[in-house]
Every structure is written in C-alpha cells, then in structure tokens.
Amino acid sequence: DVKVTQSSRYLVKxxxxxxxxxxxxxxxxxxMFWYRQDPGLGLRLIYFxxxxxxxxxxxxxxxxxxxxxxxxxxxxxxxxxxxxxTSMYLCASTGGSRSYNEQFFGPGTRLTVL
Amino acid sequence: xxxxxxxxxHVSVSEGALVLLRCxxxxxxxxxxxxxxxxxxxxxxLLLKYTSAATLVKGINGFEAEFKKSExxxxxxxxxxxxxxxxxxFCAVRAYNQGxxxxxxxxxxxxxxx
Numbered sequence: 199d200v201k202v203t204q205s206s207r208y209l210v211k212x213x214x215x216x217x218x219x220x221x222x223x224x225x226x227x228x229x230m231f232w233y234r235q236d237p238g239l240g241l242r243l244i245y246f247x248x249x250x251x252x253x254x255x256x257x258x259x260x261x262x263x264x265x266x267x268x269x270x271x272x273x274x275x276x277x278x279x280x281x282x283x284t285s286m287y288l289c290a291s292t293g294g295s296r297s298y299n300e301q302f303f304g305p306g307t308r309l310t311v312l
Numbered sequence: 313x314x315x316x317x318x319x320x321x322h323v324s325v326s327e328g329a330l331v332l333l334r335c336x337x338x339x340x341x342x343x344x345x346x347x348x349x350x351x352x353x354x355x356x357x358l359l360l361k362y363t364s365a366a367t368l369v370k371g372i373n374g375f376e377a378e379f380k381k382s383e384x385x386x387x388x389x390x391x392x393x394x395x396x397x398x399x400x401x402f403c404a405v406r407a408y409n410q411g412x413x414x415x416x417x418x419x420x421x422x423x424x425x426x
Contacts, residue, residue, distance in 0.1 A: 202355070207353075229411050231411070231413060231414075238321065238418055238419075239418060240316075240402060240416035240417055240418045240419050241356075241402070241414070241416045242416075243410065243413045243414075246410060246413060247411075248411050254410065254411065256413065257410075288355055288356065290356075290414075292412065300346060301414055302358075303355035303356040303357070305354055305355045306353075306355050308353070
C-alpha cells in the first residue's frame with residue numbers, strides 16, 4: 199500500500215518560532231509538493247521538488263522554504279511563523295512517466311500559530 | 313491559464329438520493345482531471361481521474377464522472393447517497409507547468425441527511 203506520511207497531525211507554535219513540517223513517501227516518487235489548504239480557497243501550491251536538492255516556488259512561497267536532501271523526504275520550513283500561516287498543510291507525491299498519474303496525499307498537518 | 317470552478321460550496325442530499333457535484337474547468341491544452349475526497353481531519357483520497365481514454369469515468373465507492381468537452385465540465389455523480397459519503401470533494405486539473413501541480417477548485421462539502 200502506497201504511503202505518504204507527515205510528521206505531525208496537529209501542531210501549535212508561537213509567533214516568530216521556526217517550524218519544520220516533515221513529509222516522507224515510500225513510493226520512490228520523483229516529484230513532491232507542499233500545499234496549503236484554507237476554507238473556500240481549496241489547495242494552493244507552496245513549493246514543489248522534482249529531484250533531490252531541486253526545488254521551485256509555487257503560487258504562495260512567501261514566508262516558506264523547503265529542503266529535499268533525500269528522495270523520499272521533503273521538508274517545509276516556516277522561518278518565522280506568523281498567525282496568517284495558521285492553516286492545514288498537505289504534502290503530496292507523484293511519479294512515473296505518465297502525465298495523468300495522480301498525486302498521493304499525506305494525512306495533513308493542522309498548524310496553529312498563536 | 314488553467315482553472316477549476318466548483319459550483320456550490322455546500323450540497324445537502326437525503327440518504328438514497330442522487331448526488332451531483334458540479335465542476336467546470338478552463339484549459340488551453342487537453343486536460344487531465346481528477347476528483348478527490350477528503351474526510352474530516354484526513355488527507356485527500358483519489359476518487360477517479362480522466363485521462364482521455366473514456367469520457368465516462370468510474371471511480372471508487374460508486375462515484376462516476378463524465379467529461380464533456382463542449383461544456384468544459386467534469387461533474388461527479390452517484391446514484392444513491394450513503395451517510396458515509398458526507399465529506400468534502402475537490403475537483404482538480406493537472407497543470408502543464410510547475411511540476412504538474414494540481415489546480416484545485418474551492419471544494420464542495422457534501423452533507424447527507426438520514
């Protein structure tokens with residue numbers, strides 16, 4: 199059974215803290231994504247990575263950075279958390295050569311910044 | 313630019329009634345379309361996908377969707393709703409750039425009344 203796991207389901211942090219969200223996939227996928235989910239806005243892409251150490255900005259990268267040191271692991275970093283980063287964060291991965299291959303999602307991390 | 317619009321942020325049906333969730337897309341290239349379901353406090357699970365092989369696509373849990381190019385639509389249906397279908401549903405189109413990210417609609421929350 200394919201799996202994408204995220205390090206925390208719920209996280210509470212204070213304004214200004216550095217926050218790490220970890221994502222691991224066991225499918226040997228090349229592409230990994232971080233999305234942010236907010237009510238009424240659907241999911242929006244923060245960053246994606248198409249290979250180890252390769253990353254590109256998505257639609258809303260401000261205030262975030264990422265790291266991909268190993269193929270299976272993709273980390274999202276909030277350098278200095280702010281209250282407007284309170285949200286649900288979802289990691290996804292996809293692989294293979296076909297354009298219509300679906301993305302597999304992790305369970306999500308609900309982050310609250312106080 | 314590619315986009316997805318889901319008509320109706322909330323849909324309520326009675327158990328046993330037809331479920332119809334609407335999705336319209338905009339794409340300058342032949343689209344790859346997806347429907348995902350999200351149960352409370354969980355990640356997204358793929359229901360079905362359109363890959364141009366057939367316009368009527370059958371998915372899991374009795375759901376199906378029909379691709380209509382002339383109407384730029386990909387509506388999701390199920391003949392008879394179950395209580396367990398209560399969830400949030402997302403329609404998405406695969407982008408031709410940004411690593412093949414998914415561009416999501418705003419989501420439709422389905423409620424099922426006994």
